[in-house]
Amino acid sequence: MYIDTHCHLSKEDYENIALVIKENRESGIEKIIVSGCTKDSILESLEYAKNYDDVYVTIGYHPSEVNDITEEDLLLLESQITSSSKVVGIGEIGLDYHYGKKNKELQKEIFRKQLALAEKLSLPVVIHTRDATEDTISVLKEFPNVKGDIHCFSGSVETARIYIQMGYVLGIGGVVTFQNSNLYKVIEEIGLSSIVLETDAPYLTPVPYRGKQNSSKYIPYIAKKLSEILNISVEEVEKTTTLNAKELFDLD
Ligand code: NI
Numbered sequence: 001m002y003i004d005t006h007c008h009l010s011k012e013d014y015e016n017i018a019l020v021i022k023e024n025r026e027s028g029i030e031k032i033i034v035s036g037c038t039k040d041s042i043l044e045s046l047e048y049a050k051n052y053d054d055v056y057v058t059i060g061y062h063p064s065e066v067n068d069i070t071e072e073d074l075l076l077l078e079s080q081i082t083s084s085s086k087v088v089g090i091g092e093i094g095l096d097y098h099y100g101k102k103n104k105e106l107q108k109e110i111f112r113k114q115l116a117l118a119e120k121l122s123l124p125v126v127i128h129t130r131d132a133t134e135d136t137i138s139v140l141k142e143f144p145n146v147k148g149d150i151h152c153f154s155g156s157v158e159t160a161r162i163y164i165q166m167g168y169v170l171g172i173g174g175v176v177t178f179q180n181s182n183l184y185k186v187i188e189e190i191g192l193s194s195i196v197l198e199t200d201a202p203y204l205t206p207v208p209y210r211g212k213q214n215s216s217k218y219i220p221y222i223a224k225k226l227s228e229i230l231n232i233s234v235e236e237v238e239k240t241t242t243l244n245a246k247e248l249f250d251l252d
Helices: 016-028 039-051 063-068 071-082 102-119 133-141 157-163 183-190 216-230 232-248
Strands: 002-007 029-036 055-059 087-096 125-130 148-151 168-172 195-197
Touching: 002 195, 002 216, 002 232, 016 133, 016 216, 029 039, 029 087, 029 216, 029 232, 039 055, 039 071, 055 071, 063 087, 063 102, 071 087, 071 102, 071 183, 087 102, 087 133, 087 148, 087 232, 102 125, 102 133, 125 133, 157 168, 157 183, 168 183, 183 216, 195 216, 195 232, 216 232
Parallel strands: 002 029, 029 055, 055 087, 087 125, 125 148, 148 168, 168 195
Antiparallel strands: none
């Protein structure tokens, strides 16, 4: 059975949430970890975690949200985390300079506060980093006790090695199935030991469904691609990545 370590689940994207969960089970997806990373999606994802056994969540404020985050919001986040046993991590949090660096000091400040919270609560983090690798690594190094997952990893072999050395695992999703992706080079170098599978649904749908809406049920296509790259069985990919996910997020 598989674990989708990072996806988004919202009524805005899926008409029938119960059907999504049912299709996941039919496709061999045992658990999904939904990321609630805005004030609204945190509330919505906590609701699904309460209603569905298979749904776990990571919650935290995405870098695109930081302009609206107050001290009260951070206190609220802490109480939301500690009041649900289905919260298995904090995220996605991080740095995103893709649309400019104007608020990068504020992004770093909110990032640090959430990393400090992860340290305090002994929870793993799910990291979003875009056009900000250097700053992300240097902020993460300030919190050597915090471990986590570099969500939707897309960097070089060198960058992969740095994160792994710091105790992080890499979240690999649909991008690895894209024809123009160079991620296979990273996979070939580092193998499976530091990899978890994710879809980032409803985005980044793997081939052969690229262009359509993504869903956790497509995780096996990502596993199949990894098995081809590494010349091993799909079962081995399934077993190892599920174990990696269970270890990081402390799941049964
Ligand atoms: Ni995401």
